[in-house]
Amino acid sequence: KAGVTQTPRYLIKTRGQQVTLSCSPISGHRSVSWYQQTPGQGLQFLFEYFSETQRNKGNFPGRFSGRQFSNSRSEMNVSTLELGDSALYLCASSLAGSGGATDTQYFGPGTRLTVL
Amino acid sequence: GQQVMQIPQYQHVQEGEDFTTYCNSSTTLSNIQWYKQRPGGHPVFLIQLVKSGEVKKQKRLTFQFGEAKKNSSLHITATQTTDVGTYFCAGGSGGYNKLIFGAGTRLAVHP
Numbered sequence: 001k002a003g004v005t006q007t008p009r010y011l012i013k014t015r016g017q018q019v020t021l022s023c024s025p026i027s028g029h030r031s032v033s034w035y036q037q038t039p040g041q042g043l044q045f046l047f048e049y050f051s052e053t054q055r056n057k058g059n060f061p062g063r064f065s066g067r068q069f070s071n072s073r074s075e076m077n078v079s080t081l082e083l084g085d086s087a088l089y090l091c092a093s094s095l096a097g098s099g100g101a102t103d104t105q106y107f108g109p110g111t112r113l114t115v116l
Numbered sequence: 117g118q119q120v121m122q123i124p125q126y127q128h129v130q131e132g133e134d135f136t137t138y139c140n141s142s143t144t145l146s147n148i149q150w151y152k153q154r155p156g157g158h159p160v161f162l163i164q165l166v167k168s169g170e171v172k173k174q175k176r177l178t179f180q181f182g183e184a185k186k187n188s189s190l191h192i193t194a195t196q197t198t199d200v201g202t203y204f205c206a207g208g209s210g211g212y213n214k215l216i217f218g219a220g221t222r223l224a225v226h227p
Contacts, residue, residue: 102149104164105159105215
């Protein structure tokens, strides 16, 4: 089975621009989560989608948004980029995610975003 | 908000020595997961613990979940150079797939 894929792998943008990142989950996985990884803040949860609905979100400003399509593929968008948005953005997929235990998260290779 | 603290931040060992990393949550967790991230790579799932006091072993790795479900540890016996990487604990808060990650412990193993 193919793993989680993310495109693009690397991206350079300037302040004020916007960016869209894409994530294709493992076949059969319906939940997609996004994380931001920086040296200073570690791995931080952005949001999670299941069946095209955002079920959970972290503490990020409204400039960070996402969506999920009917085929479970997901995109996240960051508008009005700031220097502090430079990070590795990781997408993780899982089967479903019940309200109790948390599913095993399968991470993609990430998109390295640099904001100049 | 909910926090998961992980120590130490960095550990340097000689090959063959043991290694332990600890996680503590500010709140009771529904479960805890452990991930390993190799340099330049992405986090890879190692294990999930759900029950209070649970202990699981994977070859040289031993994982424990505290009785109060607020702390956890990962112990590696007789480290090898292949163990190099950053080990993260991640607490499940009960929300759908929302994991709160510890800051990670970076393990360096010298031959």
